[in-house]
Amino acid sequence: MDKIVKSANEAAEQIIEWSESHEIDTCFDRAKKMKPCPIGSSGACCRICHVGPCRFVGPNAEEEARGVCGATLPTVASRNLLRMAIGGAAAHSDHARDMAFTLLAVANGETSDFSITDVKKLYRIAGILEIEFEGRTVNDVARDVATKLIEDFGRQKGELNFIKRAPKKTQERWKKWGIIPRGVDREITESMHRTHIGVDHDPDNILLSTLKVSLADGWGGSMISTDITDILFGTPKPVKAEAGFGIFKEDEVNLIVHGHEPSLAEIIIDVVNEKEMKEYAKSKGANGINLGGMCCTANEVLMRHGIPTAGGFTNQELAILTGLVDAMTVDVQCIMPALAELSKKFHTKLITTSYKAKIPGAIHIQYDEHRAKEIAREIVNLAIENYANRKAEGSHVSDKFPVIAGFSHEYIEYMQGGSWRASFRPLNDAIMAGRIRGVVGLVGCDNPRVPSQGLHRFLALELIKHDVLVVSTGCGSAACGTAGYLTPEMALENAGPGLREVCEAIGIPPILHLGSCVDNSRILTIATAMAEEGGLSDEIGGMPAVGIAPEWMSEKAIAIGCYFVASGVPVIFGGESPVGASEQVTRIITEVWFERFKGALHFEPDPEKILDLTLKYIDMAREALKLRKYEPGKFGAERVLMDMAARRELERAAKPHIGIY
Ligand code: SF4
Numbered sequence: 001m002d003k004i005v006k007s008a009n010e011a012a013e014q015i016i017e018w019s020e021s022h023e024i025d026t027c028f029d030r031a032k033k034m035k036p037c038p039i040g041s042s043g044a045c046c047r048i049c050h051v052g053p054c055r056f057v058g059p060n061a062e063e064e065a066r067g068v069c070g071a072t073l074p075t076v077a078s079r080n081l082l083r084m085a086i087g088g089a090a091a092h093s094d095h096a097r098d099m100a101f102t103l104l105a106v107a108n109g110e111t112s113d114f115s116i117t118d119v120k121k122l123y124r125i126a127g128i129l130e131i132e133f134e135g136r137t138v139n140d141v142a143r144d145v146a147t148k149l150i151e152d153f154g155r156q157k158g159e160l161n162f163i164k165r166a167p168k169k170t171q172e173r174w175k176k177w178g179i180i181p182r183g184v185d186r187e188i189t190e191s192m193h194r195t196h197i198g199v200d201h202d203p204d205n206i207l208l209s210t211l212k213v214s215l216a217d218g219w220g221g222s223m224i225s226t227d228i229t230d231i232l233f234g235t236p237k238p239v240k241a242e243a244g245f246g247i248f249k250e251d252e253v254n255l256i257v258h259g260h261e262p263s264l265a266e267i268i269i270d271v272v273n274e275k276e277m278k279e280y281a282k283s284k285g286a287n288g289i290n291l292g293g294m295c296c297t298a299n300e301v302l303m304r305h306g307i308p309t310a311g312g313f314t315n316q317e318l319a320i321l322t323g324l325v326d327a328m329t330v331d332v333q334c335i336m337p338a339l340a341e342l343s344k345k346f347h348t349k350l351i352t353t354s355y356k357a358k359i360p361g362a363i364h365i366q367y368d369e370h371r372a373k374e375i376a377r378e379i380v381n382l383a384i385e386n387y388a389n390r391k392a393e394g395s396h397v398s399d400k401f402p403v404i405a406g407f408s409h410e411y412i413e414y415m416q417g418g419s420w421r422a423s424f425r426p427l428n429d430a431i432m433a434g435r436i437r438g439v440v441g442l443v444g445c446d447n448p449r450v451p452s453q454g455l456h457r458f459l460a461l462e463l464i465k466h467d468v469l470v471v472s473t474g475c476g477s478a479a480c481g482t483a484g485y486l487t488p489e490m491a492l493e494n495a496g497p498g499l500r501e502v503c504e505a506i507g508i509p510p511i512l513h514l515g516s517c518v519d520n521s522r523i524l525t526i527a528t529a530m531a532e533e534g535g536l537s538d539e540i541g542g543m544p545a546v547g548i549a550p551e552w553m554s555e556k557a558i559a560i561g562c563y564f565v566a567s568g569v570p571v572i573f574g575g576e577s578p579v580g581a582s583e584q585v586t587r588i589i590t591e592v593w594f595e596r597f598k599g600a601l602h603f604e605p606d607p608e609k610i611l612d613l614t615l616k617y618i619d620m621a622r623e624a625l626k627l628r629k630y631e632p633g634k635f636g637a638e639r640v641l642m643d644m645a646a647r648r649e650l651e652r653a654a655k656p657h658i659g660i661y
């Protein structure tokens with residue numbers, strides 16, 4: 001019998017085998033033992049009141065099954081989907097709120113540990129928010145920006161500030177269907193109300209609310225988080241780093257930052273570079289302090305500082321199984337509680353840092369932005385002191401790959417013409433000419449129920465072979481990074497002829513690392529810029545672009561998927577459908593949503609079919625836009641792309657340019 005592969009990441013597979021031989025459970029073993037409930041996983045279980053749970057099963061469940069209250073299967077399935085989107089929108093948006101309050105604290109001079117790194121971005125956002133910035137102090141502008149964005153959470157009437165960043169036509173569709181979010185908290189609360197027993201029972205209406213609360217995430221919480229993080233810590237530009245379990249060093253203190261919020265991790269970077277800390281590590285027998293990342297906190301510090309990443313969601317336990325992690329800090333989201341028990345089997349100190357996310361068995365050190373450095377020092381000291389407790393056991397692997405990360409909207413614009421002529425014209429032209437067939441956002445989690453990271457890797461390779469430019473975020477980018485896919489050389493070896501030429505001319509990888517899961521909002525603004533540049537669709541809908549989350553598992557993924565659909569992007573999720581029990585709901589989220597928004601939400605477990613459907617959507621969009629028919633190796637006329645030398649020449653000639661980009 002063929003060996004069952006649990007992870008497509010060879011180093012991960014090696015660690016899993018080691019854990020099995022030592023009878024230590026990981027999510028891979030637990031996934032095998034804990035089969036998903038077939039009723040709940042297809043959306044056919046309602047447990048929102050204590051008369052139930054009610055199960056909607058049987059050959060005619062769609063028409064005949066009724067809950068004790070009389071609810072139908074389509075009501076229940078759509079209600080379950082909405083509840084998932086609410087959870088996701090709440091997670092991203094609460095993260096954003098913390099970032100906004102950090103910015104406010106900086107502006108008010110309440111913390112000396114942080115400062116505003118990217119004034120240009122602050123002015124750009126101030127411009128969007130119609131806040132005067134000329135002739136004012138940076139802190140005054142930052143205070144107004146933070147205050148105005150904080151209003152987005154509690155606003156009762158009107159529209160989110162960033163709705164106006166979307167193309168007009170996209171906004172019109174939202175207006176027509178009544179899904180423009182007012183305030184983030186209001187949409188979350190109202191959606192929770194709608195899903196209480198005995199409130200909204202119309203599947204179509206419930207599903208519109210799913211889109212509305214998801215838009216509050218995408219054009220609200222996530223976008224706020226991305227912009228404020230850039231203002232505070234810098235807008236990413238390409239940086240070299242490494243990915244894989246081989247980032248851990250045997251002779252240094254290994255400290256991992258895991259979760260999603262970057263503030264504490266940013267300060268830890270400063271602290272590990274302090275002379276006293278380095279000397280303290282030496283005094284304890286270590287040759288230095290090695291900082292690494294996990295999941296999306298990793299993405300945040302990878303793309304701004306080149307801090308290496310050990311990988312995504314399914315790699316977190318495996319990092320501890322190397323026996324080399326002296327301490328791991330966790331903040332919020334996607335943190336397996338299993339880490340606490342597992343870390344006790346080794347010497348690793350697991351440190352929770354948010355009052356919202358405690359784990360029994362972990363050490364809790366509460367993060368507070370007002371005394372961030374003091375807290376970071378406490379954490380780093382703990383890691384250093386634990387180095388001496390490291391034992392020999394663990395599965396040491398040496399695999400690591402170079403990565404280029406940090407492609408922000410601003411950098412992608414810059415790389416197509418320098419700061420003097422930054423635009424999306426070359427990208428649009430390359431798509432129009434058929435050199436690039438389309439663009440895919442390959443995003444989302446990795447999952448222990450499939451050979452983890454394998455679907456990401458398969459699709460990434462196939463898509464670039466078919467001349468599709470891939471933009472990647474979250475654990476999807478970790479899956480690509482730990483396979484060595486995030487380098488420009490990758491294009492030379494694997495991309496189709498048109499995409500290869502474009503990548504070579506600009507000097508970029510064919511898979512662009514755009515950041516963490518909140519940074520999917522960067523894809524929204526990029527799509528908007530492409531629409532506004534002209535030559536393709538004049539709204540986000542209708543572009544030769546598709547979103548794929550092949551290994552999704554979190555509620556945040558559902559919110560992300562739905563805000564892309566509402567914005568006009570067809571989205572394909574891997575795995576079985578969480579609403580698969582209801583034909584009516586499946587029809588609404590595919591056909592009806594496509595008619596209304598030009599986006600559709602599909603669930604498809606077969607990766608070959610995901611690829612086919614993706615290319616079909618891209619080619620359909622090309623045809624509808626009357627673009628040149630895509631044929632590999634045959635391109636139409638287009639403008640000449642600037643190479644690095646030409647761009648540098650232009651930069652030299654250009655005056656220093658401080659404006660709003
Ligand atoms: Fe059952 Fe209705 Fe209660 Fe749901 S709300 S558990 S369908 S009685």
Ligand code: MSK
Pocket residue numbers: 260295296312313333334443444445446473474475476516517553554556557
């Ligand atoms: S961490 S939401 S497993 S991408 Fe952002 Fe990864 Fe998915 Fe969490």
